Amino acid sequence: MTDDERTIYYSKAVNEALDDELARDDSVILIGEDIGCYGGSFGVTKGLYDKYGAERLWETPISENSFVGIAVGAAMMGLRPVVEIMFMDFLALALDQLLNSAGKLHYMYGGQVTVPMVLRTPGGAKGGYGPSHSQMLSNLLVGIPGIKVVAPSTPAQVKGILKAAIRDPNPVVVIENKRLYPQRGYVPAEDYVLALDKAVIAAAGQDITLISYSSMTPVCLAVKEALKPVGIDLEVLDLVSLQPLDKESIFASVRKTGRVIIVEEACLTGGVGAEVSALISEHCLDALEAPVMRVAAADMPIPSALALEKFVLPQAEDIVAAVKRIREY
Amino acid sequence: MNDLISSSDLLHMYQRMVSIRAFEETLSGLFSKGLLGGTSHFCIGQESCAVGVISAARESDWLVSNHRGHGHLLARGLDIARVMGELMGKLSGYCGGRGGSQHLCAMDRCFLGTNGITGGGIPIATGAALALKYRKSDNVAIAFFGDGASNQGTFHESLNMASLWKLPVLFVCENNLYGMSNPVSKSCASGTIAVRAPAYAMHGETHDGFDVELVHEVTSAALARVRAGQGPELLELITYRQCGHSKNDARVYRSREEEAHMAERDCLLLTAKSLRQRGVSQEDIDAAAEAARQDVAAAAEAALAAPAGGREHALDGLFA
Numbered sequence: 001m002t003d004d005e006r007t008i009y010y011s012k013a014v015n016e017a018l019d020d021e022l023a024r025d026d027s028v029i030l031i032g033e034d035i036g037c038y039g040g041s042f043g044v045t046k047g048l049y050d051k052y053g054a055e056r057l058w059e060t061p062i063s064e065n066s067f068v069g070i071a072v073g074a075a076m077m078g079l080r081p082v083v084e085i086m087f088m089d090f091l092a093l094a095l096d097q098l099l100n101s102a103g104k105l106h107y108m109y110g111g112q113v114t115v116p117m118v119l120r121t122p123g124g125a126k127g128g129y130g131p132s133h134s135q136m137l138s139n140l141l142v143g144i145p146g147i148k149v150v151a152p153s154t155p156a157q158v159k160g161i162l163k164a165a166i167r168d169p170n171p172v173v174v175i176e177n178k179r180l181y182p183q184r185g186y187v188p189a190e191d192y193v194l195a196l197d198k199a200v201i202a203a204a205g206q207d208i209t210l211i212s213y214s215s216m217t218p219v220c221l222a223v224k225e226a227l228k229p230v231g232i233d234l235e236v237l238d239l240v241s242l243q244p245l246d247k248e249s250i251f252a253s254v255r256k257t258g259r260v261i262i263v264e265e266a267c268l269t270g271g272v273g274a275e276v277s278a279l280i281s282e283h284c285l286d287a288l289e290a291p292v293m294r295v296a297a298a299d300m301p302i303p304s305a306l307a308l309e310k311f312v313l314p315q316a317e318d319i320v321a322a323v324k325r326i327r328e329y
Numbered sequence: 330m331n332d333l334i335s336s337s338d339l340l341h342m343y344q345r346m347v348s349i350r351a352f353e354e355t356l357s358g359l360f361s362k363g364l365l366g367g368t369s370h371f372c373i374g375q376e377s378c379a380v381g382v383i384s385a386a387r388e389s390d391w392l393v394s395n396h397r398g399h400g401h402l403l404a405r406g407l408d409i410a411r412v413m414g415e416l417m418g419k420l421s422g423y424c425g426g427r428g429g430s431q432h433l434c435a436m437d438r439c440f441l442g443t444n445g446i447t448g449g450g451i452p453i454a455t456g457a458a459l460a461l462k463y464r465k466s467d468n469v470a471i472a473f474f475g476d477g478a479s480n481q482g483t484f485h486e487s488l489n490m491a492s493l494w495k496l497p498v499l500f501v502c503e504n505n506l507y508g509m510s511n512p513v514s515k516s517c518a519s520g521t522i523a524v525r526a527p528a529y530a531m532h533g534e535t536h537d538g539f540d541v542e543l544v545h546e547v548t549s550a551a552l553a554r555v556r557a558g559q560g561p562e563l564l565e566l567i568t569y570r571q572c573g574h575s576k577n578d579a580r581v582y583r584s585r586e587e588e589a590h591m592a593e594r595d596c597l598l599l600t601a602k603s604l605r606q607r608g609v610s611q612e613d614i615d616a617a618a619e620a621a622r623q624d625v626a627a628a629a630e631a632a633l634a635a636p637a638g639g640r641e642h643a644l645d646g647l648f649a
Contacts, residue, residue, distance in 0.1 A: 029463065055463070061493070066452040066486035073393075073456020073470075076441055079463065081456075100446050101453065107647050109434035109442060110424030114649040146647050169649035 006189060011181040013155035014044045014120070017162035018082065020191060022052050025080065028166060031058045031071050032084030041086045042122060042181050064093035068119065072101045075117040080166055087133045088123035088175065091140070102171040103146030114169045120162070123151075124215050124265050125313055126178035130304035136214065136297070138264070139271030141173055142243045148196055149243040151175040153217035155185040157240065160194030168196060175242075177215040177265075199246035201253070205235035208326060209253045211276055212263040213239040216314065220263055223319045232323060242272050250276060251284050258289035259329075261322045263314060268296040290329035293322045333549065334542055336607045340617050342384055342541055343600045346376040348621035349400045350597060352409065353572070355629050356399075356416065360576050364633070365417060369430045372400040374571035377596035378503045379404040381544025382471065382564075385552060391439045391461070391470045393454035396431045397503075397570075398443030401473055407435050409628035414635050421635035425642055439468075447508075448474060448481030451500070455487040458498035458561070469555050470498045477508025479522045488529040491561040498561045499551055503538065505570040510582040523565035531563055538566030539594045542603065569594065 008016075021028045030045065036059040039046030049057050060067040064085060071081035085091050091098070102115050125134035141149045148170055152158040158176065165172035202217055203224055210220040217238045224234040237253045239245065254260050260280060262273040277292040295314045302312050334342070353371040360369070372379065379400030383392065394401040402412050407423070415422025416430050423435050431445035441457055444450035454472030461468050478484055479502055491498050502522045506513055519525055526533025532554070536547050544566060551562045569591040573580050580588070601614050 058459070058494070061486070061489060063482075063486035063490060066455070066483050066490060069449070069452025069483060069487070070456035070459055070490065073441070073453035073458075074460040074463075075456070076453070077391075077457050077460035077464075079460050096446060096449065097452065100449060101444075104432075105434075105442070106649055108424060108428045108432045109436075110422075110427055111646050111649070112424070112434050112436045113441075116649075148648075 006186055007184050008155055008187050009181065010155045010158055010183050010185070011042055011044050013159040013187045014162060014176060015046060015048070016187065017159045018045065018048060019051070021163055021166045022048065022056055027078060028080045028082065029056050029058060029074070030082050030084070031060060031067050033060055033062055033086050035059055035084055040084060042178065045084070064090055065097055068094040069097040069101060071117045072097055072105070072115055075115045076105065076113045080116045082118045082120060082166060085119060085121035088121045088137050089132050089135050091121060091137060098147065099144050103144045106170065107146055115171045116169045118162070118165045118172050118174060120174045120176060122176040122178045122181065124177040124179055125302055125309060127309065128304055128306050129178070131301040134302040136265040138175060138242050138266045142272055142275065146171065147243065148172040148241070149175065150196055150241050151214040152240055153180065153202070153214055153238050155183070155187045157194060159187055160192050161196065161240065164193035164196050167193065172196065175214055179215045183218065197241045197244050197246060199237055199239045199241065199249040202236040202238040203234070205233040205257070207233045207257060208259040208261060208323060209235045209237055209257045210261050210263055210319065211237045211239060211250065213242060213272070214265060216263045216265050219316050220319065223316050223323070227320070227323065232327070234323070239272070245276065245279065247279060247283070250279065254280055254284045255287045258287055259326050260288070261293045261295060261319065261326060263295045263319055265297055265314060267299045268294060269299050271296070290326045293326055295319050295322050333546055336604065336609055339542065339600070339604060339607065340609060340613065342380050342545070343597070343604060343614065344617040344621045345380045345404055346541065346597055346600060347618045348409065348625055349376040349379065349403045351622045351625040352399055352403060352413070355625055357576070359629070367429060368575045368577070369416065370397040370575050371572045372397050372570065374591070374595065375503055375505060375538070375568045376400050377541035377544055377600070378501070378538045378566045378568050381541040382501055382548045385545045385548035386471060387468065389439055389468045390552070391441055391454070391457050391468065393441045393450040393457065393470065393472045394443040395450055395474050395478065396443065396445050396447065397475065398433065398473070399430070402433060402435070402440065402443070405438055405440055407438055407440065409625060410631040413628050413632035417632050418637055419632055419635040420638050420642065421632065426638055448478035448483040450474060451478065451483045451487045455491050455496060455498055458491065458496035459494065461497055462494070467556055468497070469552055471501060472498060473501050473503060475508065476502060476504040476506070476513050476517060476522055477511070479525070480516055488526070488531060488561070488563065492529045492531045495558065495560040497555050497558070499548070499555050500561060500563045502563065502565045503568050504565050505568045507570070507574070507582070509574045512582070521565060523563055526563040531561055533563035533565065535565040535567065538568035539596045539599055541596060541600050571595070
């Protein structure tokens with residue numbers, strides 16, 4: 001098969017990861033709404049029901065808190081459930097089991113149990129989905145001890161990350177993204193896993209570091225390309241892991257460029273960007289040539305109207321404006 | 330009198346119940362001496378539910394308990410000193426002191442944990458049952474919860490899914506008539522809990538939870554059906570917590586007359602009476618009770634003497 005033929009959608013890469021792991025390990029089961037013949041709300045589980053059947057794919061009623069709790073119970077008994085929450089906003093309905101069970105059990109039960117479950121959910125706005133179907137809630141998740149949080153940005157990344165998450169003995173939330181699902185990229189066919197705690201330099205540069213994750217990484221890369229002709233050389237550091245943060249990679253890039261803009265689709269306040277900024281000020285103040293800047297969603301619900309949505313969500317031109325500000329500082 | 334339970338079995342069950350009562354009373358004393366932190370939810374008066382149900386289960390059936398779980402832990406036969414140690418925050422405790430009363434797990438005894446979130450254990454037990462069914466085990470999961478938890482979404486959601494998927498789980502509702510201060514009459518529109526079972530195409534029964542022999546008998550029958558693959562069931566046991574909800578409860582929501590009336594149905598008195606009717610001597614009954622109390626006293630001493638953890642025990646072990 002040529003490389004061209006292995007250029008597949010992000011959603012298909014998720015599907016391949018699930019398919020591989022279902023085939024590899026019979027303790028892997030899928031749990032979620034409409035993941036059977038419908039193939040999942042975004043087509044991610046397409047074909048898996050025909051291949052693995054009802055014994056492996058547990059199609060649930062609309063009962064998020066309990067089916068996440070069921071995954072916790074099954075994981076305590078040695079299965080490796082992979083749960084789909086259809087839209088990240090619906091995580092609110094399952095927060096108790098994530099916060100009070102999945103994240104705490106291994107620690108509070110003195111190491112007697114592990115909870116090897118994965119919770120996959122698409123965050124982010126796709127354009128017009130409105131207030132209850134559009135949020136990137138990474139800021140909520142990174143405040144829950146005991147849960148690893150990853151937000152891969154490319155098809156190749158999501159495949160290797162999801163497979164690693166499924167094999168990890170701890171609860172892992174894999175934040176997918178509705179705007180990434182239809183993006184394509186080269187994905188190796190072979191079995192591979194990627195580190196759950198490592199950031200990657202998506203594009204190296206000398207002048208300014210853009211730190212991003214999930215759907216904002218391709219936007220940052222586009223901004224890099226757009227500013228190349230005017231002689232601005234941006235570095236794009238893709239966090240991949242939000243909890244834990246890869247501090248070494250963050251600090252190395254900051255020390256290289258001395259200027260940092262953190263770009264994320266989540267609300268500005270109290271999230272990943274705020275945490276990264278705090279870490280940089282604690283550890284790299286001497287290397288900074290300008291204040292750390294942030295480009296994020298406004299602290300607002302996301303309106304349905306496309307005409308309004310763009311004013312709440314971070315846009316490429318907001319990043320360009322931040323680049324201008326940080327250069328002029 | 331119950332033919333399924335021999336007199337020596339019943340005497341043993343009585344001893345377990347006394348040890349649970351003694352355990353709770355000992356804890357109460359330790360609280361007043363300032364030797365225990367936080368809070369605790371005692372099950373005084375409800376011992377017959379824990380012992381009746383768990384004595385009918387296999388040792389390999391998985392238990393999930395709630396915030397009021399000391400009875401379940403002791404009825405499963407956990408090491409009392411290690412349970413006590415856990416409550417005292419000692420390294421000798423089952424979870425090294427990290428869990429305490431409401432978060433106590435013993436995987437080697439098929440005890441998936443007490444749970445501090447009301448209704449939080451119900452889906453966990455359902456998930457355990459899913460795993461048992463998936464692995465074609467003939468063991469059963471048993472979820473203990475109270476009348477209060479039956480108003481949580483997790484109760485309704487989990488019963489629905491368990492029934493849809495015919496999972497091997499027995500839902501045991503210990504209806505002690507109050508969710509903290511709120512009487513069932515003000516919190517549960519259906520009046521009793523078991524009548525909710527048919528809404529989920531599930532068999533439900535309500536029984537007198539004060540009668541340990543009856544509880545054992547109805548649980549045995551329910552477990553046999555669940556184990557045979559006939560689907561999950563809901564068993565509601567009417568009981569009464571003679572103490573407050575937690576250690577600081579002045580019980581302003583109910584009368585002392587009501588409490589005195591309910592104390593006549595004390596499961597220890599009823600069981601002792603049944604033992605006498607079976608011809609067991611008062612001397613043997615007293616000896617069993619005394620042995621139970623001594624076990625608990627020795628366990629408390631051992632737990633008090635055990636060391637507590639340090640910084641490394643607090644800050645380590647978040648991830649596997």
